[in-house]
Amino acid sequence: MEVDPPNTALSPTTVVHQSQKLIKDKEKITVADGQEYLKRQREDDWIENRVARIEAQNGKLEKLRSDVKVEEAKLENLEREYKSE
Template sequence: MEVDPPNTALSPTTVVHPSHIPKLIKRNAIEDKEKITVADGQEYLKRQREDDWIENRVARIEAQNGKLEKLRSDVKVEEAKLENLEREYKSEVARIKKRRELYDKKASNRVERRQAGKIIKKHKRELEKKQEKLRDEMEELHLDKI
């Protein structure tokens, strides 16, 4: 919101006394040094204060613009950080998914190996029983021949 410069020429602090005129002449503030009046001094002070106000306002705006640019650059940095975090998150999710699949595969392989081991043991027991039967039969046959 733009604010008009204060009308300092009307305030009591801007009164130019005749003793101020030599200082104004030294600063080359007044062009026609021979026809200097108190009103000229007041006009000079009014212009000077308006110029100072404008310079201050410009400086404040430039400072705000600088802050704004800094904030914009900070936002870009934070956006880049966020993108990196999102990439890291996605890669971590993919890594976890692969690990789960590998674990599940290992677990299912383990279960299959256990089941296969049980089946093998069962077959071994059956074979041992058959061998015993065959031995018994062979012994009976052998004994029968004697």
């Protein structure tokens, strides 16, 4: 950090070059980190939503398979009744 000579250090002309640069660098890093965090968060959310959709579809698929088995059993019963008549 650069400052004016000690006798004018508190004057309005105090120069602080290095710390301003560091602050700007920190802001850039913070913004970049924030953007990266948000990007990862969106990706995580997308993955979680996709997994939930797949699980829901699998649940529907299992229900349909179960319904098919029930209908097949009904059909077999009807065929047996028809043959016995």
